[in-house]
Amino acid sequence: MNELTENLNSSHRKKEFSCGKDMLDNYLHKQANQDIKRKLSACFVLNDQETDLLKGYYTLANNSLDQKIIPAEFQKKLPNSYKSIPTTLLGRLAIDNRFQKKGVGKLLLIDALRRSYEISKSIGSFAVVVDPIDEDAERFYNKYGFIKLPDSGKMFLPMNTIKTLFE
Structure with missing residues (x-):
């Protein structure tokens, strides 16, 4: 399968990236490489x-999520x-200002979900x-079926739902 994204590396022009949200810009400019080196996260870019x-x-x-915050209809399928x-x-998911409103966010989300689904075949992920x-951002994820978790601000999309996109 032809990959849409690639791992962030030193050849990418990070400093020129600007999505309009300082927290997301600063992460890419200053922290992403350290997180990768420390194995805290993997960063994928679309060039x-x-x-x-x-x-x-x-x-x-x-x-991981505390089982107690998962909605009841999903909890009942999980072992106690x-x-x-x-x-x-x-x-994090961010689009440079020059490429916003062109479907890039949807492409990146689908790529992230595909990668996550592939990984879930090797390492458990609900x-x-x-x-x-x-x-x-909440509206964006809501549009693609993410479900709000009560009292946390977080949202989730079950892997069984994601599976239907790719099989």
């Missing part, structure tokens, strides 16, 4: 072939012996979890 600019990026990491449920964290940075 524009014509301009060599980064269109966007996302990060993935292992995560698991107090903590393994998940995949889609930690769902992909996001922690939206603001209401715009």
Whole structure:
């Protein structure tokens, strides 16, 4: 399968990336490489072939959720012996200002979900979890079927739902 994104590396022009949200820009500019080296997260970028600019990026990491915060209709399918449920964290997803409103966010989300699903075949992961940075981000994830977790601000999409996209 032809990969849409690639791992962030030193050849990428990170400093020119700007999505309009300082927290996401600063992460890419200053912290992403350290997180990768420390194995805290993996960062995937979409490079524009014509301009060599980064269109966007996302990060993935292992995560877990307390079983108590998972909605009842999903909890009943989980064994009681698991107090903590393994998940995949889609930690950050950002699109450079020059490429916003062109479907890049949807492409990156699908790429992240595909990677997460493939990983879940080797390492247990019940769902992909996001922690939206603001209401715009929450609306974006809501549009793609993510379910709000009560009292946490986080949202999740069960791996069984993601599986239907790729099989």
